[in-house]
Amino acid sequence: MRWGSQGFHNGYRASLGDVVSPEREIMSVSRRQVLLFGGLSALGVGALTVPTGSVQAKSASALPDEQMPLPYRTGFTQAPVLKPYAVSRNPDDYEKKINYYSVTQVAATASILPNKNLLTQILGYNGIFPGPTIRVERGTKAYLRVRNQMPATDPRAGHLLYSSTHLHGSASLPQFDGYASDIVHTRFAKDYEYPNDQPARTLWYHDHAVHNTAPNVYSGLVGQYHMHDDLERGLLPQGRFDVAVTISDAMFAENGELGYDDNDQSGVYGDVILVNGRPWPVMQVQRRIYRFRLLNGCVSRSFRLRLDTGDPVLMVATDGGLMPRSQEVSQWRHASGERYEILIDFRNYQPGQRIQLMNLSNDNNVDYNHTDKIMAFDVVDSPVDTSDPTWNTLPIELDPGNEVMALKSSDALIRRHFRLKRDDRTNMWTIDGQTWADVVASNYQRIVANPELNSTEIWEFENSSGGWFHPMHVHLVDFKIIGGENRANYAYEQGPKDVVYVGEGETAHLLMKFGPHRGRYMIHCHNLPHEDHDMMVQFRVGTAALEPSENDPMKAGPSRLDDGTALPPFPDAYDSVGTP
Missing domain, CATH: 2.60.40.420 (Cupredoxins -  blue copper proteins)
Known part of the structure; x- marks a missing residue:
């Protein structure tokens, strides 16, 4: 079986017979130690258990040297923003809105490598990696229908391609939190509800399926989700100067497919750094201040990030949103799942100058020839957009009343x-x-x-x-x-x-x-x-043992057979309706 660019291959149909319980999955999948995608038997890493201190090696991929991507040969790009296909008024608070979104998990192909004839099979929300970015205002409730239209089983590794979508950073009810064993099988869909009542922050949605989270995320099931509010909008750059950066790593088989080796369950460490799905890209920047939302979307790798100029960046937000006060930092540890928002001031750099975002790494990683590099910024000689007041502002006080940071x-x-x-x-x-x-x-x-x-x-x-x-x-x-x-x-x-x-x-x-x-x-x-x-x-x-719960994580919000629609749960009182 081979994945097609439009999803699963022609003629494939899943059946209810494909459905198995999470308990069965524990026996069939959880003891798997090494997956080899795309016939990746020639990887030099093997079953390497990571020792104390970082390991240095030339390469993990089985690609010939001339097929390997090199740093700074491709342009920077971002995932498209997902628009709601419908908007309604919240019946509990008519001044607020409800946005309705739909994403479909499919198998697809991506052009990652320099040889455009070597396509890489991925799993993606709407068939792209990373998935589309979702932007919402604080207080705007969101309904997200996630449709699993992936093959029933991974044709390369053999495990079942069920999913469970977690909005990481959201205070969601248990049944909408992406509980690992609350799985959605092929040709099923689940509606998730997100209150979006927290302070502005960078969240991300990713697969959380029991025992298959690592290979599913590694294959591309990730996307950023941005929550805005008035405080954040008044302090930090917006629009095209508010930049989503999802960093991941990968290794490749000789045929261009993703390679996956979890090193005896200790971690997956690729030799190619991807930023928004592209190897070591270059971004053109104006001589002004930019905001970068940095997500470490790696399966295992941590980073210690810095600018090659030695200049500090201004840290303004962490996982849960704005810090009380901004912090100048010259380097920082950044593990999988963490989000840090930084401001980089390009005003003092000269047109034509290149600034690199580098990786000093940390103990217990496996490092390769070019994993010390992330991406580059080329300063351009063009008129600076000064239309927003944040173009030359480095704020000090951000959210001094933050409820979490006020805890004693x-x-x-x-x-x-x-x-x-x-x-x-x-x-x-x-x-x-x-x-x-x-x-x-x-x-x-x-x-x-x-x-x-x-x-x-x-x-x-x-x-x-x-x-x-x-x-x-x-x-x-x-x-x-x-x-x-x-x-x-x-x-x-x-x-x-x-x-x-x-x-x-x-x-x-x-x-x-x-x-x-x-x-x-x-x-x-x-x-x-x-x-x-x-x-x-x-x-x-707040609940007693064995107490029945209307918010049971596996029973209160069950998945359903996917009928091919993306109708919201409450399809009335629309302000606007579009095509999902």
Whole structure:
């Protein structure tokens, strides 16, 4: 079977017989250690377990040298913005709107490599990588229909192509949070509801399917989602000077297909850095201030980013939105799933000058010839757009009243400690000795914490795994990093976060208030092979054990057979209606 550019191949039909339970998936998929896409048997990496310190190597791809992409040979581009196909008034607040969106997960091909005859098969929202960017105003509710029109099974690796879409950074109800075992099979669709009540921020939507998150995200199921509000609009560049940058890495088989090797479940490290799906692109910039929304969309790789000029950037926002005050930083650690918004001031550079965004890397990565480079900026000699007041403004005070950053340790009623390690007997990644298999075996009831609604707690994540770092993601909430052991107090982390970089031997202390919803939510490592094998557990907010819930993450918002439409759940009171 071969994927076609328009989705699955002609004549393919999925049937209800393709549907299997998540419990069956645990037996059939979760112990997979290495996937080799596109006949990628000649990779030099093999089953490399990452040791302490970063590994240096020439290449991971099986492409001939003349077919390998090189830095700064392609132009920078961004994903298109997804327009709502319908808009209505919110019946609960007629002054506010509801936007209706639809995306379709399909198999497609992308032209990534210099040889345009070597096309790369991807999975993509609407068939592109990264998927379309969604932009909403704070307070505008969004309904997103996600249609799974992928093949029933991956023709290269053999695993089932079910999905579960997580809007990372959203305080969603449990049934719309992308719960890993709430899977959507081929020819099924699910409607997600997003309240968008949080402060402006950079979110991203990505696949979260149990045991297949890493290969699905690696294949392209990612997209940015931007929430705006008046405070952010008045402080930071907008429009074409508000730039989405999704960084990922990849390796390639000799035929141009994606290669995937999770190095004995320790991590996937490609030798080609992609920015918005293009290898090491060059962006032309005016002599003014730009805002960049940097998302590390890698499956495993972390970065330590800096400008090659040595000049600092101005950090203005973290995962959860604006920092209280901006911070000048010359370099920063940036793990999978983290978002940092920076301002780069190009006013003092000369026309024709090239500035590079570089990667110093971190311990426990696997680095290759050109993974020290991300992208370049070429300053152009053209009139500067000064139509917006932010073109020459470097703000200092941003959101001093941020609710998360105003939390105090004295507010915490409970302190919890979680130990991150690899089980020496099973080779599974664990959180306090527990895995997602334990959650499934408990009929999805087993939890590691049960905070009360609106309570404040301190959570400590201790990395005792040795030889790995763990970017830990807590669903539902933003948190404040308040220190820890063997880790610095980083200026760039002085904003609301939902992923914390826990380096080897480090312990991170997080202060968080639990809400606004009750129910079960996940905690996991965002090194996605770790999540898939099986470094994910759950906590419960404000509900008792075995208490029936109208917001059950697997029952309250079920998927349905995809009838080919994208009609919203409440198709009345439209302001406008378009074609999805």
